[in-house]
Amino acid sequence: MLSRTADSLFWLSRYMERAENTARMLDVNYQTSLLPQSAGDAAQGWASLLSISELTGAYEARYGEVEPAKVTEFMVADEGNPSSIVNCLRAMRENARAVRGTLTTEVWETTNQTWLEFRRLLKDKLHQRDPAALFEWVKFRSHLLGGVTVGTMLQDEALQFLRVGGFLERADNTARLLDVKYHAPRAAGGDAVDDYYHWSAVLLSVSAFEVYRKVYSNVIQPEKVAELLILHPGMPRSLAYSMTRVVSNLAKVSGGRRGETLRRAGKLQAELQFGSIDEVMSAGLHVYLKSFLRRVNELGVDISNEFLR
Numbered sequence: 001m002l003s004r005t006a007d008s009l010f011w012l013s014r015y016m017e018r019a020e021n022t023a024r025m026l027d028v029n030y031q032t033s034l035l036p037q038s039a040g041d042a043a044q045g046w047a048s049l050l051s052i053s054e055l056t057g058a059y060e061a062r063y064g065e066v067e068p069a070k071v072t073e074f075m076v077a078d079e080g081n082p083s084s085i086v087n088c089l090r091a092m093r094e095n096a097r098a099v100r101g102t103l104t105t106e107v108w109e110t111t112n113q114t115w116l117e118f119r120r121l122l123k124d125k126l127h128q129r130d131p132a133a134l135f136e137w138v139k140f141r142s143h144l145l146g147g148v149t150v151g152t153m154l155q156d157e158a159l160q161f162l163r164v165g166g167f168l169e170r171a172d173n174t175a176r177l178l179d180v181k182y183h184a185p186r187a188a189g190g191d192a193v194d195d196y197y198h199w200s201a202v203l204l205s206v207s208a209f210e211v212y213r214k215v216y217s218n219v220i221q222p223e224k225v226a227e228l229l230i231l232h233p234g235m236p237r238s239l240a241y242s243m244t245r246v247v248s249n250l251a252k253v254s255g256g257r258r259g260e261t262l263r264r265a266g267k268l269q270a271e272l273q274f275g276s277i278d279e280v281m282s283a284g285l286h287v288y289l290k291s292f293l294r295r296v297n298e299l300g301v302d303i304s305n306e307f308l309r
């Protein structure tokens with residue numbers, strides 16, 4: 001496969017996953033903002049979202065003071081923000097157009113229709129009228145594209161590069177999403193009931209509320225949520241699950257070669273597979289997640305250097 005084709009496939013799936021996860025992070029803050037809390041705590045939650053996304057400076061330069069409606073506009077519809085949902089979906093569509101002959105008709109039509117429909121929703125100001133509905137729509141379209149891709153694409157290198165990109169981006173964004181909540185202060189007054197609803201919102205944002213109940217069968221606890229989203233091998237959005245899929249698909253496109261990129265990916269996956277939540281918490285969750293994000297970013301650079309250039 002030509003490296004430029006692999007590159008477009010890799011980024012096609014990354015941009016769709018990034019759009020979905022941006023919607024998920026916004027949804028966490030939006031749902032949390034509906035709970036009883038002080039104005040300061042609410043503002044800190046939105047500021048934390050910008051900080052974790054490394055967009056604080058860009059936001060302040062354009063909008064100034066942190067306000068929920070302005071942050072939503074910046075993260076959803078601002079074409080000056082490279083990581084906004086509108087720019088992610090545009091880049092996804094452009095990458096798909098560049099490799100139109102490699103994709104099935106169903107994958108291309110789903111991708112193209114997602115972009116056209118999203119532009120219509122922006123024109124209708126859905127993100128201002130009902131942000132939760134827009135976030136759900138973005139998540140649904142991402143799931144639809146994922147299902148169509150797996151259900152219609154030949155099981156060859158094209159699909160494997162799509163999956164490497166998607167799962168690498170998912171690992172990155174799940175770590176950021178979890179870090180958003182740990183950055184934010186505990187619910188006003190430290191009330192256990194408020195804290196329960198805040199963590200429920202986090203689980204719901206990654207479609208993991210029922211999964212948590214099935215796995216742990218007890219009251220929602222921050223450490224258990226972290227364990228589920230970091231280490232559980234069967235949780236589709238966990239770091240462990242995502243990295244396992246990255247490694248398995250990298251091994252296929254490597255053609256039996258055990259290069260440095262595959263070694264680094266395998267080492268990170270093994271640490272997740274055999275790690276424990278006690279080790280994670282003793283090191284400090286924020287420190288652990290920042291280290292993970294740095295290593296995932298380095299792995300993305302390695303993949304680009306070895307396979308895509």
